[in-house]
Amino acid sequence: MLCDVCKTNPAERQLNKVVNGSVKTLNVCRQCFNRGGEALVVPERKCPYCGRTLKQINGSLIVGCARCYEVFSAELNPIIRQVQQL
Ligand SMILES: [Zn+2]
Ligand SMILES: [Zn+2]
Numbered sequence: 001m002l003c004d005v006c007k008t009n010p011a012e013r014q015l016n017k018v019v020n021g022s023v024k025t026l027n028v029c030r031q032c033f034n035r036g037g038e039a040l041v042v043p044e045r046k047c048p049y050c051g052r053t054l055k056q057i058n059g060s061l062i063v064g065c066a067r068c069y070e071v072f073s074a075e076l077n078p079i080i081r082q083v084q085q086l
Contacts (some may be wrong), residue, residue: 003029047071 003011009029015036017024037057046053054072063069069076 003032005029005032005063021059045072 001011003009004026005028009031011027012030013028015026015033017026017030025038034059044053044055044075047064049067049070050064052068054075057063057068057072063072063076
């Protein structure tokens with residue numbers, strides 16, 4: 001079974017978490033357990049100028065606007081490097 005939070009690592013522990021007023025039992029990996037089941041739920045980042053998400057850019061390797069390079073610079077740099085090597 002995969003961790004309910006990151007959906008990447010195998011679940012090893014259970015975590016009771018109050019969601020919308022009711023207690024929910026999550027199966028989580030050790031990492032997410034230690035973070036209280038919170039930190040790995042990362043809201044998807046969007047370019048505030050064109051609204052393109054990193055996922056969309058990764059899929060097409062086309063940025064929405066010039067500002068995307070600034071917004072996603074940390075994430076895009078390795079991708080752009082990869083593309084330039086091809
Ligand atoms: Zn996890
Ligand atoms: Zn943009």
